[in-house]
Amino acid sequence: MFLFASESFNQFALRLRYIRQYTEERQRQAARIMGTQYRLHQQLSGLTQQQKRKSSLLNNQLNENRNLLTLKSKEDEMVQQLSQQEQGLRQELEERRQAVNRLDNLIAERVREEIARAARAARLAARRQAALAAAREARRAAAARNAGGGAGPARPRRETAASEETNDANNDTAAPESDAPETAAEAAADRRAVRIALTPETALASSSFSGNKGRLPWPVSRGFISQHFGRHPHPVLKHVTVENRGVDIQTAAGEEVRSCFDGKVLTIANIAGMNTIVMIQHGDFFTVYAKLRSVNVHEGQRVSAREVIGTVATNAEGTSEVQFQVWHNSANLNPENWLGHK
Template sequence: MRRFFIFFLSCLLLVLALGTDAQRSKGKPKSRAQLEREKRENLKRIQQANRILEQTRAQKEASIGQLNAIKEKITVQKGVIRNISSQLNYIETDVKKTEGLVSSMQQDLEKLKAEYALMIYSASKSANSYNRLMFLFASESFNQMVMRLRYLRQYSEVRKAQVAEINRVTHNLNQELNVLTAKKQEKERVLNTRLAENKNLLNMKGQQDQVITKLSKQEQELRNELERRQQSVRKLENLIADMVREEIARAARAARAKKAATPSRPGTSKAEKEEEISVNKVTMTPEMAAVSSSFSGNRGRLLWPVSRGFISQRFGKHAHPVLKGVVIENRGIDIQTSQGEQARAVFEGKVLTIASVPGMNNIVMIQHGDYFTVFAKLRTVNVSEGQVVNRKDVIGTVYTNSEGTTELQFQIWKNSSNLNPEGWLAPH
């Protein structure tokens, strides 16, 4: 019975140990791998922001471009700190589990040692050969003597098994104690890292305050710059609206001509013939409809118009970063990037127009069925009107202004409706 109990206890300890290892590995490697990926991505984003920030600083002591780059660094830095906090949570959970396992194994070891001590005490009563012989010869039959002999051998084997189990549990306990020590040291390192990153965040906020203070002293210059930008934005909007209207009218004329040349079915009314031709949306051929459907199906997965950079101004209405009480509206998104960065097509389409607007520099508008993508603030243009472009084809080079800020204005339209590009682009 005792041998069975020891065997059962050994199996139970082994199952518990394996179960703990399984729990330790279940789910966590993936989550920690995600944290590591986020860590690498954050590091890459900070390096890009630093590069962009240095380029703007080289041209001017304080600018909106600098302020945007610092804000991007602060946003990423907060992500870094959240990432470290998540790592700490995992480490603390592991420490608690390991402490629980160590405590359980210590209790098991004490029980095993107590049982072994009891065995030794019992064995001491019949320790000499005389007592064992008397125990055997006192048997009432030969069969009983054989059974008693077998019992003595089994008892000796149980004692050996108990010693082996004590050694195994002791070895495993020492291993877990080493693991626990390593995890506590890791926790201490990560805590120190988080403290250092918090100090970096405070320094970045201090830099941001300094730039805002300097820019606040240039209020009139900022207001003049804002007025020039608003004039440029209005000209760009008018240009886009005109081009969309022209394309709608052109497609409608082509559709009417095609319908006029197609024999009508008997009983077809004029209204039925005109039902697919609209003055509010592009009348599409089957090929254009396929491109439009494919473009729409890639919502949230479109290629970024530049390979690196960050959104410096989002879609919609926003408070001016420096001027109090001033609200600015963005019809697209501004993406701040590095000098010399190339703009690229986000999807296959046809170059509808190439134009130039003061303050927005060169502009390229690409048609994707009844969707349109607009690239503004280009220094050079690498495509021509009517050209069919594919995803990733280079459209041109992004313009760098006198303050050292390299920024692309990117817009998406469906017919005459302005859309938020951020919801269409893939995570970056």
């Protein structure tokens, strides 16, 4: 109607061209709208997928947060348990330190007593020898005076010598001068002594023990060294060191503990944290066997090498171990240098 309402052919042609242009423009607009719709659809699909991914990530993050909270609670429980274990370890370490101090004090006391006793015995022996020598000299002087004064017939020399030997024997048995009580200065000197005054017997025992350095038999027939001699860092606690006066030898439950050398049982005692201990003297050397459950010997008894002196104890954790120490007078030695190879 718009075309046919034209007043002239030219107007008709213009209107036709206008309608065509208008139609083409509408088609282009429709194509642009379709393209825009397609792009919007693609963007919508992308946003939908992105939203799904974000939702999935959010769910994963929530799950991770829940897992982290669970892990944190478990970690807190573990930290609390470790703190309790650390407190237990520190308490155990302190108890062990106290037990070691009690054992050290006992060993030092027994060594001091033995050193003082040996000093007293040596002094008494010296006094006895001096008294015998003085009595012998006095008898010789009296015999010389009698022989020179002509107071009577002189006895034959053989008879005089026999009489002197008899008197010496009687004086050696009695020796009243040598048993005099010791003075305060002598007692103080005994306490200040730092090593045992050796008699021929104890000197032989010391020399024999020293000559077997590196060849002594182990105090148990089977086992291994679970803790070495000296200062070591604690296996669990940081910045904490432990000191071992001997070696701890872990072995089987009920294992027999043996003397490593001939000697005399000096001390048997019970010490908290160390169970029963046995201290054996070998001249001026001492060996200590701690953490024993039972003992088969008594104080003053002579024991030989490899003789059974007791059985090893087992602690609350089920560990059976004996602690072995070596002392020379009051000096603590490394037992690993004295024990032979298994």
